[in-house]
Amino acid sequence: MSLHSLDAKRLLCPLPVIRTQDRVKQLKSGDQLEVSCTDPGVMQDIPAWCRINGHTIINTQENQGVYIIVLEVGKNE
Amino acid sequence: MSEPKKAVALISGGLDSMLAAKTILDQGIHVEGINFFTGFCVEGHTHAIRKKDNEKAKPKRNNALWAAEQLGIKLHIVDVIEEYKDVLLNPKHGYGANLNPCLDCKIFMVNKAKQWIEENGFDFIITGEVVGQRPMSQRRFAMPLVAERSGADDLLLRPLSARNLPETKPEREGWVDRSKLHDFGGRTRRPQIAMAEQFGFIDYAQPAGGCCFLTDKSYSQKLVDLWQARGARDYELDDVMLLKVGRHIRPKPHFKLIIAREEGEGRFMEGYKNDFISLHCSSHTGPLALIDGSPDAADLELAAAIIARYSKGKDEEQVEMAIRTKDGKESRIKTKPLTAEQLPKEWFI
Numbered sequence: 001m002s003l004h005s006l007d008a009k010r011l012l013c014p015l016p017v018i019r020t021q022d023r024v025k026q027l028k029s030g031d032q033l034e035v036s037c038t039d040p041g042v043m044q045d046i047p048a049w050c051r052i053n054g055h056t057i058i059n060t061q062e063n064q065g066v067y068i069i070v071l072e073v074g075k076n077e
Numbered sequence: 078m079s080e081p082k083k084a085v086a087l088i089s090g091g092l093d094s095m096l097a098a099k100t101i102l103d104q105g106i107h108v109e110g111i112n113f114f115t116g117f118c119v120e121g122h123t124h125a126i127r128k129k130d131n132e133k134a135k136p137k138r139n140n141a142l143w144a145a146e147q148l149g150i151k152l153h154i155v156d157v158i159e160e161y162k163d164v165l166l167n168p169k170h171g172y173g174a175n176l177n178p179c180l181d182c183k184i185f186m187v188n189k190a191k192q193w194i195e196e197n198g199f200d201f202i203i204t205g206e207v208v209g210q211r212p213m214s215q216r217r218f219a220m221p222l223v224a225e226r227s228g229a230d231d232l233l234l235r236p237l238s239a240r241n242l243p244e245t246k247p248e249r250e251g252w253v254d255r256s257k258l259h260d261f262g263g264r265t266r267r268p269q270i271a272m273a274e275q276f277g278f279i280d281y282a283q284p285a286g287g288c289c290f291l292t293d294k295s296y297s298q299k300l301v302d303l304w305q306a307r308g309a310r311d312y313e314l315d316d317v318m319l320l321k322v323g324r325h326i327r328p329k330p331h332f333k334l335i336i337a338r339e340e341g342e343g344r345f346m347e348g349y350k351n352d353f354i355s356l357h358c359s360s361h362t363g364p365l366a367l368i369d370g371s372p373d374a375a376d377l378e379l380a381a382a383i384i385a386r387y388s389k390g391k392d393e394e395q396v397e398m399a400i401r402t403k404d405g406k407e408s409r410i411k412t413k414p415l416t417a418e419q420l421p422k423e424w425f426i
Contacts, residue, residue, distance in 0.1 A: 010348050012318065014114055014139055018156050038348070041137060048142040053151050065344075 001030045009066065013041035017049050020071075024055065027073045032058060037067045046071070082252040083107040084234070085194055086203040087186060088152060089288050090140025092281045093205030093237060096272050098148050100236040101203050104253045108203070110152040111193060112141040113186050115161040116317045117290045140282040147278060157189060158314055165291070166310055175297035177289060179211070180219055187227035194232070201232045201247045207269075208238045208262045237261045237269070290321065299325050302426045306330060306370070315349070319367070322346065325426040326383060332370025333426065334380055336387055351403055356384050359409060360397035363388025378412065385414035 006023050008016035016037045023033060035046065040062075046069050047057050054074035061068050086098035088110035102108050145152035164185045168178035183206075190202045208217055220242060224233045231246040239248065239258035248255040261268045273281060290296040299320045304310045306327070319335055322342045327333035337343035343365045349355075353367040354377075366384045368377075381398040390396035391414045401407045 012345075014112075014118075014141075014154050015156070017139070017142075018114065018154050021154060041139070044137065045139045045142060048139065048146055049152070049154075052142065052145045052149075 001032065002028075003032045003034065005034045006036070008035055008037045008042070010038055012039045013045045016042045017045050020046055021049065021053075024053075024071075024073055029073055029075050031073045033071050033073065035069045035071070037069070038065060040067060042067050042069060081105070081107055082201070082247070083109070083199040084201050084203050084247075085109055085111050085190055085197075085199050086150070087190060087205070088112050088141050088144050089205070090142075090144050090282050091205070091288060092269055092273055092278070092283070093207060093210075095144045095148060095205070095278060095281060096269055096276075097203050097205040097236045098144075098150065099276055100258065101234070101253060102148065102150070104257060106253065108148070108150050109199075110141070110145045110148070110150050111190055112152060112154045113157045113161075113189060114154060115164075115182075115289070116158045116314050117161075117165075119288050119290060144281070153193070155189065155193075157185075160189075161185070162312070173292065175292055175294050176300055177291040177297075179292075180222070182289075183219075183223050184226045187223055187229050187233055191227060191229045191232070200252065201234055201245070202229055203234050203236060205237060206235045208235075208241050210261075210264060234258075296320060299426050302327065302333075306333065315352070319346075319349070319369075323366075324387075326420075326424045327426055328379055328383065328424050329376060332368055332372040332376055332380070334366050334368055334383060336366040336384055337364040350401060351405075354403065355401045356381060357399055358385055358388035358390060358396055359399040361388045361390030361393070363390070363396075378410065381410055381412040382415045383420065385412050386416070386420065388414065390414060 004027060006019060008019050011019065016035065016039060020035050027033060043060060050057055050071050056072045056074060058070040058072050084101055084106050086094060086108050088094050088098065098108050098110065142152060164178055164181050168181040170180040173179050187202060194202060206220065208220060224230055234245045234247050235242060237259045238261050239255060240260035241262050244255065247253045303312065303316060303320065322345060323335040323337050325333055325335055337346050346365050346367055349367055353369060356366045357363055364387050368380055372380060377400060385391065385396045385398060388396060393414065395411050395413055397409055397411055399407055399409055
């Protein structure tokens, strides 16, 4: 398992979801990805994308307008 | 035993694409969704920019993701912003009522889906198109045109209207049972609404103006204005985004103002302060405004008076305005806010 990060600040949904999706494709099952965003819409959209694609949300938090989502990659098929 | 067949469904987030995917899922086909982001999609961006109408309002959602979750299928969202420029700028089949190149757009998306199924080992493509439902891309003559010009040909199946259309390969080969497909046609929405009730889809999206900003008259006018002002029919994603927010006022050909209409837009526009000269009222509460173009000192004074009109100090004799350059240098000027009568209607884009 390794931890990776993705800066999706200043992008508006669905672009943070697209960037997350493209990054996750390069990772292995069990890897974790920390995504930093400024669009509050990601708090709905990235968890929804994870649910339908078999990935797990580990943590979400907001700090001074930056939304940080940590997800664990499920099976990449 | 043969491999189970796989289909990719174009998922817009609306009801028809959802019902089309459901119809094929129910025949035991493996279905995954695909959604193309052109930059003009009503989904997503605007929902995020505009704050909730009130505290009781439901959180904004991405309807394509929501639809996929209801269907229990994967969704692949594909960024086609760059490639889409050619569709918008050079539509072979022209525009609809506004700058919507619906027929070229459908051909483009089905063609992208065709490429996707080839790369991913899928067998056919599903769309939620219904013969005669929409005035441009779903007219009877347009349906075979989309299949042919996209290159998808008989791999394109429209489950909601299939029995009104020639047989496709999935039907001919027995991958799907044609008798269980539908024969919807025309403008009526009744069959779709009945089907949605049958499947328990109760909270689906019903965008009044469709799912694309290019069908919107006001948005299209702003895009034409942008092209005229720059002397070139071209755009970047940031242009497309900024046309979705704020009041756009062009007092002179060489500059326009984008004035935030509410808090969410103001927050979004903050991110552009290093790309544009920006102004706000420093003596009273007021919106953030960006200036697109090359204003001189006199233009900035006019801009300040216009923007002051949208501040809490609009009825004052004088207010103070802060002007920030792209590199962060700030200066202040005093101005008398314009009255409504002093703002010509022709300045509003």
